[in-house]
Amino acid sequence: MYQVTSDAFFTFHHANAFEKDGFIVVDYCKYDNPGNFDDLLLEHMRSGSFIAKDGKFLPFLHRMIIPINVSEDSKPGDDLLSKCEFANGCQAILREDGSIHCVDTRISDISFEFPRYCYDLNMKDYRYVYGAHLGHDKEAKHGVVKVDLSNGTNKVWLKDAGDQLCAEPILVNRPEYVEEDEGVLLVPVVTTNENDTPYVVVLNAQTMEELGRFLIPQSRIPLGFHAHYVPRPDL
Numbered sequence: 733m734y735q736v737t738s739d740a741f742f743t744f745h746h747a748n749a750f751e752k753d754g755f756i757v758v759d760y761c762k763y764d765n766p767g768n769f770d771d772l773l774l775e776h777m778r779s780g781s782f783i784a785k786d787g788k789f790l791p792f793l794h795r796m797i798i799p800i801n802v803s804e805d806s807k808p809g810d811d812l813l814s815k816c817e818f819a820n821g822c823q824a825i826l827r828e829d830g831s832i833h834c835v836d837t838r839i840s841d842i843s844f845e846f847p848r849y850c851y852d853l854n855m856k857d858y859r860y861v862y863g864a865h866l867g868h869d870k871e872a873k874h875g876v877v878k879v880d881l882s883n884g885t886n887k888v889w890l891k892d893a894g895d896q897l898c899a900e901p902i903l904v905n906r907p908e909y910v911e912e913d914e915g916v917l918l919v920p921v922v923t924t925n926e927n928d929t930p931y932v933v934v935l936n937a938q939t940m941e942e943l944g945r946f947l948i949p950q951s952r953i954p955l956g957f958h959a960h961y962v963p964r965p966d967l
Contacts, residue, residue, distance in 0.1 A: 734830065736798055748854065750857055751855075755800060758798070759861065794838050794839060799813070839861075842865065848900060849861050849912075876889040878913075900956070903915060903917055917937050921933055932948065
């Protein structure tokens with residue numbers, strides 16, 4: 733049994749985690765500086781001040797890789813991921829006391845929260861993560877982000893206005909799909925502008941192109957953190 737440590741950080745939501753080639757791989761949205769959680773109070777969400785902060789309260793997708801076993805030949809100071817073909821910047825340093833200090837790596841340079849993926853691949857190796865951008869710059873129109881974990885590239889759907897907020901993107905795979913990103917994303921989009929109208933947008937999960945949307949016939953609805961798609965036969 734080994735003690736595993738890392739530098740301090742905060743996370744709300746994890747993406748997937750799985751075992752591969754003797755390592756545990758964990759993906760999560762990480763805040764280096766979570767700031768003041770009073771920013772999440774209802775009055776700040778209503779006023780729009782939540783998305784007008786200085787950018788420190790931003791989550792980014794990170795990956796940590798934890799070795800399951802330590803070779804008897806390993807010495808303090810060794811990086812136990814030196815021979816891991818998919819480390820991609822992650823480290824696991826063996827210390828004098830026998831503990832392992834893990835260093836994660838940022839996967840995407842576009843900030844997002846509410847990570848979703850193909851849940852059929854839960855606890856299995858996978859390729860794509862989707863998330864909702866919660867940027868603080870009103871000029872930025874990043875809405876939904878798709879990250880290709882195999883190469884770190886992004887595809888982004890742009891929302892209509894900077895004062896809109898995307899909720900958790902819900903992946904609905906095509907029946908009998910082959911590729912894990914075959915299907916659509918259902919994304920509720922709310923607004924802090926009383927003159928704007930919330931809506932749900934439907935995106936092609938492979939290309940991130942908009943397929944359609946429907947308006948919600950009321951001016952303000954709350955930002956929902958989580959949702960799930962249930963096929964009609966399962967209702």
